[in-house]
Amino acid sequence: MTRLHWTVILLALLGAVLILVPLDLTGYGIPWSGLKRYGTYILTLWLVTAIAAMGVNLILGYAGQETLAQAAFLGIGAYLTALTTKAGLPFGLAFLASGVVTFLVGILLGFPALRVQKHYLAFVTLAFGVLVWLIFRNEQWLTGGVMGISDIRRPSLFGVPLRHFINFYWFVLGVTAALAFVFWWIIRSPWGRAFTALRENPVRAESLGIDIRLYTLLAFAIGCAYGGFAGALYAPLVEFIDPNPFALAQNFLFLLMVVIGGAGSFAGPFIGAAVAVLLPEWLRFAEGYYLLIYATLVMVLMAFAPGGIAGLFERLFSARRGASAEKPPAPGLAPASQEVAP
Amino acid sequence: MTDFIQLVIAGLATGAIYALAAIGFTLLWQTSQTINFAQGDFVMLPAFFALAGMTWFGLPFSVSLLLAIGLSVLLLGLVFKLVIVDPLISRGVLPLVISSIALSIFLREGTKDVYSAEAQPFPALFPDVIVSIGGVSVSLAQLGVLAVAFCTIIALQWFLTGTRTGRQMQATAQNRQVAQILGVPVERMILYTFLINAALAAMASLLISPIYLAKFSNGEHLGLAAFVAAIVGGFNQVRGAILGGLVVGVVDNLAAAYVSTSYRQAVPLALLVLIILFRPQGLLGRKEERAV
Numbered sequence: 001m002t003r004l005h006w007t008v009i010l011l012a013l014l015g016a017v018l019i020l021v022p023l024d025l026t027g028y029g030i031p032w033s034g035l036k037r038y039g040t041y042i043l044t045l046w047l048v049t050a051i052a053a054m055g056v057n058l059i060l061g062y063a064g065q066e067t068l069a070q071a072a073f074l075g076i077g078a079y080l081t082a083l084t085t086k087a088g089l090p091f092g093l094a095f096l097a098s099g100v101v102t103f104l105v106g107i108l109l110g111f112p113a114l115r116v117q118k119h120y121l122a123f124v125t126l127a128f129g130v131l132v133w134l135i136f137r138n139e140q141w142l143t144g145g146v147m148g149i150s151d152i153r154r155p156s157l158f159g160v161p162l163r164h165f166i167n168f169y170w171f172v173l174g175v176t177a178a179l180a181f182v183f184w185w186i187i188r189s190p191w192g193r194a195f196t197a198l199r200e201n202p203v204r205a206e207s208l209g210i211d212i213r214l215y216t217l218l219a220f221a222i223g224c225a226y227g228g229f230a231g232a233l234y235a236p237l238v239e240f241i242d243p244n245p246f247a248l249a250q251n252f253l254f255l256l257m258v259v260i261g262g263a264g265s266f267a268g269p270f271i272g273a274a275v276a277v278l279l280p281e282w283l284r285f286a287e288g289y290y291l292l293i294y295a296t297l298v299m300v301l302m303a304f305a306p307g308g309i310a311g312l313f314e315r316l317f318s319a320r321r322g323a324s325a326e327k328p329p330a331p332g333l334a335p336a337s338q339e340v341a342p
Numbered sequence: 343m344t345d346f347i348q349l350v351i352a353g354l355a356t357g358a359i360y361a362l363a364a365i366g367f368t369l370l371w372q373t374s375q376t377i378n379f380a381q382g383d384f385v386m387l388p389a390f391f392a393l394a395g396m397t398w399f400g401l402p403f404s405v406s407l408l409l410a411i412g413l414s415v416l417l418l419g420l421v422f423k424l425v426i427v428d429p430l431i432s433r434g435v436l437p438l439v440i441s442s443i444a445l446s447i448f449l450r451e452g453t454k455d456v457y458s459a460e461a462q463p464f465p466a467l468f469p470d471v472i473v474s475i476g477g478v479s480v481s482l483a484q485l486g487v488l489a490v491a492f493c494t495i496i497a498l499q500w501f502l503t504g505t506r507t508g509r510q511m512q513a514t515a516q517n518r519q520v521a522q523i524l525g526v527p528v529e530r531m532i533l534y535t536f537l538i539n540a541a542l543a544a545m546a547s548l549l550i551s552p553i554y555l556a557k558f559s560n561g562e563h564l565g566l567a568a569f570v571a572a573i574v575g576g577f578n579q580v581r582g583a584i585l586g587g588l589v590v591g592v593v594d595n596l597a598a599a600y601v602s603t604s605y606r607q608a609v610p611l612a613l614l615v616l617i618i619l620f621r622p623q624g625l626l627g628r629k630e631e632r633a634v
Contacts, residue, residue, distance in 0.1 A: 064436065066436070066439055112615075112618055112619050115622070119377055119435065120618060120622070122439065123569055123573060123614065123618075124618060126569070127566075127614050130608075130611055134605060134607060138605065249447075252443050252447065256443060256444060256447075259440050289455065291451045292448060292451045292452060292455065294447070295444040295448035296444075296448060298440065298441070298444035299426065299444045299445060299448070302440055302441040303429045303430065303441075
């Protein structure tokens with residue numbers, strides 16, 4: 001069995017578990033009574049967060065740029081979807097429009113910022129995130145201001161209504177799988193390999209004829225579009241949106257969750273999103289302390305394992321292989337410590 | 343017209359405080375390529391040190407102020423460098439950026455949990471007396487803030503250009519390798535930069551808290567103001583940071599009066615975007631060669 005086989009089997013198992021987890025299986029002899037409404041909601045929220053985090057991962061882990069506006073892009077997608085579907089546009093079109101609009105905004109934002117200096121994109125996105133939040137809050141005629149927009153209806157798919165929470169969960173699961181596949185394809189394509197080359201050694205990448213700025217810009221814009229797609233799913237999930245989830249602090253948390261999960265690794269955003277969505281649930285007893293724990297976790301990880309949780313697993317995996325097999329780890333499994341460094 | 347002048351003077355007073363935070367920010371960038379996303383929280387925290395000194399230990403106000411400056415030099419200067427910066431500095435800018443963002447959340451939430459989530463009144467350093475000069479009424483508090491901020495800046499400038507240590511620090515900032523070859527103790531100079539940054543942040547904190555009240559979430563606004571000031575003025579120049587701070591303070595204040603209070607925050611950010619579009623090196627900055 002090669003590593004690929006194992007990956008396929010593991011993915012199939014994971015997919016089956018994710019599909020079955022909200023169902024009551026006690027009738028089939030399996031002691032699992034299925035997730036309740038709230039559990040399924042949290043799981044759906046995890047998927048939506050992971051989509052946005054995949055976008056951040058593309059920007060941070062592959063193109064080596066910081067984005068501090070992913071919550072704002074999520075907000076643009078969410079408001080766009082809420083407003084257009086309320087005006088009668090089909091959900092499919094609203095979903096596509098959310099991705100296209102955020103992609104274009106990403107191009108407009110990234111183009112001037114990437115012209116200058118490496119870390120200017122961080123500041124420009126920081127400013128943009130605050131501006132977008134101000135617009136959500138202040139333009140009452142459009143966004144409802146602090147009162148937000150309520151009664152956002154869930155769409156139906158080929159005549160099947162997604163009103164029920166399990167149906168909607170399966171729908172989001174399907175979209176996430178599709179977007180994850182696109183992400184996987186991007187980083188495997190020659191195009192994605194250019195990103196990796198860029199991350200590992202920018203000078204050499206440029207000398208091989210890779211247009212650094214164009215690739216970085218496209219990576220940034222696609223990452224923003226993932227934020228928009230996530231927003232388009234977020235609005236019908238929560239059925240009510242207000243400016244709070246798109247405030248400045250949320251922008252920072254998106255960046256941090258990708259780092260916790262493992263920037264530059266495929267599984268990273270999913271792990272990071274799980275930590276970001278589930279940790280507050282587990283730490284209910286600790287009330288407000290979870291952000292403290294979260295921040296400490298990031299600082300410790302940065303100091304000892306910059307590859308994040310995914311990097312830790314990878315390191316564990318390659319260490320075991322190195323100990324048991326006679327073959328040393330392939331150069332592709334580079335030490336995790338290099339993954340985040342630009 | 344007198345309204346306008348009053349607004350400008352008030353803006354200069356807050357702008358001078360922003361300048362203090364922005365100077366520290368650019369100093370860190372110059373000497374050690376550290377982008378400190380916790381800078382706003384560095385300005386938030388020292389006021390709480392002073393408050394803790396007064397309410398928990400019953401110290402007099404003046405002693406608490408000294409305690410605040412001392413503690414922030416120790417914690418936000420020395421400990422920050424040893425614990426957060428030193429282990430990460432060799433891995434490039436990105437890990438440090440992430441870590442400083444986490445530190446910012448840590449300081450903010452820690453202050454909220456340990457001290458209070460409510461905005462705390464902070465005793466004023468200067469009496470809030472209004473004096474009228476040629477029809478323009480100015481508050482003594484504002485003039486006092488301006489005076490203290492400018493004395494700090496002048497003292498810093500004298501230190502950087504007039505003393506041997508200061509010139510060694512400048513040499514380190516301009517070209518670390520050459521400075522090292524010429525016998526400058528580079529590591530110690532970088533440490534001094536961190537201590538100075540912490541001291542400047544503490545000064546800014548003690549000056550701004552009587553105006554804005556001390557609140558755990560102040561760092562968000564102050565940090566943004568410091569970034570915008572540093573970039574508008576020129577990321578690689580101390581005098582750029584001073585100009586940037588003053589510009590941001592005045593623009594901020596005028597925007598609140600003439601644009602709209604709900605979009606007050608947006609105006610400095612729009613200024614930032616314009617600067618990046620049309621004068622990316624900042625008002626006073628030198629063009630920097632891209633590393634790649």
